[in-house]
Amino acid sequence: MYICPMYSSELLKGTLKTIVLNLLKDNGRMYGYEITQRVKDLTGEKIQITEGALYPTLHALESQGELQTEEVFIGKRVRKYYTLTEKGQSTAKEKVNELVDFMNTMKFLLDLEPRTGNG
Amino acid sequence: MVKVSDEQVDFILREIEARGVTIEDLQWNLLDHMCCIIENEMSETDNFDQFFQRLLPRFFNDNLREIQEETELLLTFKHFYAMKKTVNISGLLAAVFTLLGSVFKVMHWPGAGVSFVLGIAIFSLIFLPLMIALKFRDEGSKTDKLVLSFGFLVGIVASLGFLFKMMHWPGANILMLSGLVSFTFVYVPLYFFTRVRRPELRFNATVNSVLMMGCGGLLFAMYNLGYSTRVEESSRQAYRLLNEEVQKMDQSKVISVNREDVKALQRQVMKLNEEIISLKSMIIRSSAKLTKQEYDAMPEDEAFARLPKEEAMSRILNANIQHKWDDVCKLTEQINGRLRTAYPGQKDLVFEISSIDLASNTTKIALQNLTLIQMHLRLLKLIAS
Numbered sequence: 001m002y003i004c005p006m007y008s009s010e011l012l013k014g015t016l017k018t019i020v021l022n023l024l025k026d027n028g029r030m031y032g033y034e035i036t037q038r039v040k041d042l043t044g045e046k047i048q049i050t051e052g053a054l055y056p057t058l059h060a061l062e063s064q065g066e067l068q069t070e071e072v073f074i075g076k077r078v079r080k081y082y083t084l085t086e087k088g089q090s091t092a093k094e095k096v097n098e099l100v101d102f103m104n105t106m107k108f109l110l111d112l113e114p115r116t117g118n119g
Numbered sequence: 120m121v122k123v124s125d126e127q128v129d130f131i132l133r134e135i136e137a138r139g140v141t142i143e144d145l146q147w148n149l150l151d152h153m154c155c156i157i158e159n160e161m162s163e164t165d166n167f168d169q170f171f172q173r174l175l176p177r178f179f180n181d182n183l184r185e186i187q188e189e190t191e192l193l194l195t196f197k198h199f200y201a202m203k204k205t206v207n208i209s210g211l212l213a214a215v216f217t218l219l220g221s222v223f224k225v226m227h228w229p230g231a232g233v234s235f236v237l238g239i240a241i242f243s244l245i246f247l248p249l250m251i252a253l254k255f256r257d258e259g260s261k262t263d264k265l266v267l268s269f270g271f272l273v274g275i276v277a278s279l280g281f282l283f284k285m286m287h288w289p290g291a292n293i294l295m296l297s298g299l300v301s302f303t304f305v306y307v308p309l310y311f312f313t314r315v316r317r318p319e320l321r322f323n324a325t326v327n328s329v330l331m332m333g334c335g336g337l338l339f340a341m342y343n344l345g346y347s348t349r350v351e352e353s354s355r356q357a358y359r360l361l362n363e364e365v366q367k368m369d370q371s372k373v374i375s376v377n378r379e380d381v382k383a384l385q386r387q388v389m390k391l392n393e394e395i396i397s398l399k400s401m402i403i404r405s406s407a408k409l410t411k412q413e414y415d416a417m418p419e420d421e422a423f424a425r426l427p428k429e430e431a432m433s434r435i436l437n438a439n440i441q442h443k444w445d446d447v448c449k450l451t452e453q454i455n456g457r458l459r460t461a462y463p464g465q466k467d468l469v470f471e472i473s474s475i476d477l478a479s480n481t482t483k484i485a486l487q488n489l490t491l492i493q494m495h496l497r498l499l500k501l502i503a504s
Binding site: 031033036056058060063064071074077079 | 123128142147154156192193
């Protein structure tokens with residue numbers, strides 16, 4: 001139910017927050033559908049965020065004060081645009097750094113790139 | 120590009136609601152998302168209803184409510200974490216304060232009360248309620264949730280009862296008794312019978328039930344613990360002895376004398392004695408809840424033994440008893456006055472009734488004090504002849 005279809009959901013479970021925060025850092029204001037489409041386009045459909053995973057994460061990030069919302073009426077429906085708060089900006093940086101670090105460590109650990117590694 | 124009509128928007132929103140999504144924000148998000156998909160991916164020739172039924176499964180594995188459940192889980196996770204932390208800290212604090220409190224109390228050091236109140240208040244008002252909340256989340260089966268929560272609730276009541284008892288606050292007995300009884304005779308059996316049927320829990324359930332039954336039973340047995348029967352018996356004997364001595368006064372004949380002032384003294388002494396007998400009867404009947412017939416039918420010391428333990432006079436002090444006591448004081452003072460003139464050299468004959476503060480006595484001590492006055496009257500009767 002997390003992110004599909006190319007990679008296993010266990011593998012991608014921990015990265016959804018990072019993906020969302022980083023996208024918003026780069027693009028400013030986005031709404032849910034836009035986020036899913038952007039990820040799909042950027043990864044050539046290798047990673048597709050499912051709706052069932054995206055919205056719970058967005059709501060959780062909002063309640064933690066990482067995101068703020070803006071509601072725009074489109075006819076009878078409401079569209080919620082998400083932007084990073086100041087806290088969200090720094091969390092996005094931290095999350096990206098953490099993931100990069102993690103990827104380097106994994107490369108080292110799995111013996112794909114023996115030179116690098118972190119400690 | 121297709122435009123989603125207002126009717127279709129209403130239809131989709133109704134569908135979302137009907138499938139169990141109740142968080143309004145989430146409803147709006149899903150609605151917009153579905154509309155976006157329809158507008159971007161549906162072709163002019165597609166049928167709206169069919170397309171909608173096809174797009175729905177993209178949002179879930181089994182049903183749409185999963186999204187809401189996942190959202191709630193993420194929203195409460197942080198909260199849950201903080202709760203577990205609070206449970207740990209409050210548990211530690213409660214244990215430390217209660218232990219300190221008991222050590223201080225045993226050593227008679229100042230600060231025992233404060234420490235106890237803090238410890239037990241943290242335990243019963245923070246720790247246990249949080250445990251209920253946590254168990255409600257953690258436990259799988261509904262029965263276990265209810266039984267354990269009931270147990271913690273009973274624990275709250277009982278520990279508050281202990282605290283109240285220790286601090287001599289009102290309402291302690293009812294809290295302690297209801298807590299202990301429901302713990303020992305309701306919670307433990309419930310716990311046992313809901314768990315013993317499950318083979319994996321049987322051993323633990325049995326051991327825990329026996330332990331809890333033991334603790335609960337012992338505490339319950341101690342609840343009504345007062346003085347030992349020996350103490351009770353000796354105070355009853357002391358009272359009987361005193362009363363028997365006093366009763367000799369009624370049997371001894373009044374010696375007729377010619378002096379008017381001594382005759383008047385004799386009359387006053389007898390009158391005061393009657394007043395005291397009637398006051399004692401009022402106190403005993405009111406405290407032991409006896410009718411006049413029942414009281415008259417039983418020996419004085421048996422009625423005395425029926426008095427509730429450590430009952431304060433202030434609890435049963437009504438207008439009648441207070442009035443009677445005032446009469447007794449007044450009469451005693453009159454007798455004292457007469458004694459001072461009739462026997463100016465004998466200061467010891469005067470009974471200092473003002474040294475008795477009846478309202479602050481227990482009922483038993485009050486009765487003994489009154490009987491002491493009767494003893495003194497017996498002496499006066501002998502002298503005034």
